Amino acid sequence: MTEEIEEEDEEIEEWLLAQGCCAHCEERMLYAEDSYSLSICSAKVSLLGLLFTPLLLEGDPYKSRMFDSDCWEGAEEELRESKADVPPILDNYAILDCGVCECGIREDELLGIVVHGEVHRSQRNPAGEAPSDTFVVMDDDPLILCISCLHTLDVDIVQDLWDFRIAQETECEEGTFARCWRHGCSADGQCKKRLEETG
Numbered sequence: 097m098t099e100e101i102e103e104e105d106e107e108i109e110e111w112l113l114a115q116g117c118c119a120h121c122e123e124r125m126l127y128a129e130d131s132y133s134l135s136i137c138s139a140k141v142s143l144l145g146l147l148f149t150p151l152l153l154e155g156d157p158y159k160s161r162m163f164d165s166d167c168w169e170g171a172e173e174e175l176r177e178s179k180a181d182v183p184p185i186l187d188n189y190a191i192l193d194c195g196v197c198e199c200g201i202r203e204d205e206l207l208g209i210v211v212h213g214e215v216h217r218s219q220r221n222p223a224g225e226a227p228s229d230t231f232v233v234m235d236d237d238p239l240i241l242c243i244s245c246l247h248t249l250d251v252d253i254v255q256d257l258w259d260f261r262i263a264q265e266t267e268c269e270e271g272t273f274a275r276c277w278r279h280g281c282s283a284d285g286q287c288k289k290r291l292e293e294t295g
């Protein structure tokens with residue numbers, strides 16, 4: 097092909113590039129392409145059904161992440177494979193089940209919501225400011241991930257999703273998988289597993 101056409105292609109590409117990057121391959125996301133967004137929140141039972149509340153912590157340590165569809169679909173498949181032979185921790189107080197490992201999720205426990213949609217250029221763009229991204233949900237059948245799957249995704253599959261290791265309270269890694277806070281273990285930074293290990 098001629099050089100002229102190649103240059104034109106590059107221009108179109110720049111126009112289509114979102115500000116945000118895919119959490120997995122770190123390439124800029126493309127506007128209006130099939131994408132996924134992962135956000136952390138917790139759920140409560142209300143009269144209207146389940147009420148999801150985004151996690152509001154100082155400094156937003158577990159901020160929402162975006163993925164292009166190839167990266168998310170690959171990561172989800174790896175996650176499913178890694179949990180395939182792990183028996184789920186069922187829980188009588190669970191209000192939700194993880195969509196991957198089937199572990200129960202209790203009220204107020206951290207969980208991930210993965211939604212399918214597209215990144216669009218934000219319509220509200222104050223003069224002089226760089227365009228920002230907004231995620232438009234295309235189907236409202238989200239995938240729910242428990243804290244243990246979020247941890248596996250962060251540590252073994254995607255890596256460095258967040259600046260801090262995901263934890264319900266202050267429990268050790270093993271405590272995150274065992275949900276030790278359910279037994280009063282990790283409140284006040286006193287995870288018994290951690291204490292036992294350090295003697």
Ligand SMILES: [Zn+2]
Binds near residue numbers: 118121164166167
């Ligand atoms: Zn990617």
Ligand SMILES: [Zn+2]
Binds near residue numbers: 195241
């Ligand atoms: Zn799970």
Ligand SMILES: [Zn+2]
Binds near residue numbers: 268276277281287289
């Ligand atoms: Zn513990």
